Amino acid sequence: MQNKYTAKKSLCSQGHKHDSRWEAKYCNDLELLKRGGAIKGYDVQVPFDLKVNDALICVHRVDFVVYNQEGNKEVHEPKGFESSDWKIKKKLFEALYPEIPYFVIIDEKAKERWNRWKKRKKEEKGRSKGRVWVTR
Numbered sequence: 001m002q003n004k005y006t007a008k009k010s011l012c013s014q015g016h017k018h019d020s021r022w023e024a025k026y027c028n029d030l031e032l033l034k035r036g037g038a039i040k041g042y043d044v045q046v047p048f049d050l051k052v053n054d055a056l057i058c059v060h061r062v063d064f065v066v067y068n069q070e071g072n073k074e075v076h077e078p079k080g081f082e083s084s085d086w087k088i089k090k091k092l093f094e095a096l097y098p099e100i101p102y103f104v105i106i107d108e109k110a111k112e113r114w115n116r117w118k119k120r121k122k123e124e125k126g127r128s129k130g131r132v133w134v135t136r
């Protein structure tokens, strides 16, 4: 899903095109962690097949696969808002790849904006139907 909070591509210091400024900022943080030796490394935009009984349901492209100090994989998803598509993909991923911990890093400011936007949409919808009308 594209909306005004995710549509803007942002470059990180490493030159990747990220889906949001939050994601680009997180990439810069990971780069610093790598240089400092806190993690072994990371890959960006890694596709994982989500299969159920050999049927490919979809491909989940995760923002980051991080290799921690022990060299084990972790998924890191910096998120400004949680779409229903993504929530389902995350659940499938966790069921199919239980050995890979899945971390969501929430951008609280963007989440706040998203929630306000959703609330306003809901109110506008209610108003146009004549259900919500505030007089003072």
Ligand SMILES: [Zn+2]
Pocket (backbone or CB within 6 Å): 012, 013, 014, 015, 016, 017, 018, 024, 027, 028, 044
């Ligand atoms: Zn990057």
